Amino acid sequence: MIATMEYVDILDYSEQLGKMILQSDVMQKYRQTRKQLEEDKEAQQLIQAFIDIKEHYEDVQRFGRYHPDFNEVMKNVRKTKRAMDMNDKVATFKIAERNLQKLLDEISQYVALSVSEQVKAPKDGAALSDGGCGCGSGGGCGCAS
Template identity: 35%
Template sequence: MIYTEEVFEIEDCVLELCQKIISSPQATEHLHNRFSIENDLKTKVKEQEFIKAREAYERIEAYGKHAPDYTEKRRKLRQEKRQLDMDEHVSAFRVSERELQEVLDRVTYGIAQSVSKDIKIDAGNPFFEFADKGCGGSCSVG
């Protein structure tokens, strides 16, 4: 690649865009929620209990119902997962994570569409409704 002034200008614009995203309310909230998870003792205990239950289940998972305590360990894993998911800090983190991902998806879509309307974006989000989905060609079935 030949580096021209135009490439450096694009790089400057990208850095500016990154700074705007990082300082956005969604990114700020996301970082705050991540900090809350990392520094809340009750949440850390729930996370450790979940990890312990997951490891116990993974050791016997391949044997299925033939393994001793398979049902109990699977149930324990699900209970610990639910406890972790219901934690206020974890749920707030997940909400902020989705909101930040939506911002990133919209920015990506906007950049792609400014280059060409034919560029398809796979956001990995089934609710990514503002973008056209599909293969972009005549790939209909039947």
């Protein structure tokens, strides 16, 4: 592709926009809460416990409700996730993460609509699909596509 001045200008504006996002209050709050989360030993233990039970959950999911430990594992997953989500550092981080996602979605929408009404952009943290994950498996993965 031959670089035109217009193309170079677009790249410059994109770089400026990226820098503005990185310097925004929303991004600063995200970084701050992420650092606090990473440094909190209790939160990290809860996250690790959830990761461990989630791996066991994925093994059980292969057999579904016919697995002998299905009910126990499902109960443990909910209990572990609830404990993790109730931690102040995790909850604060999730709020900051949602706010950053909202900012990025708004910027994507603004840029897309400035080009054309037909250009699709992520909305509400979702991918570019119409209600599913967009995997193309026809719902075989459990999504709604």
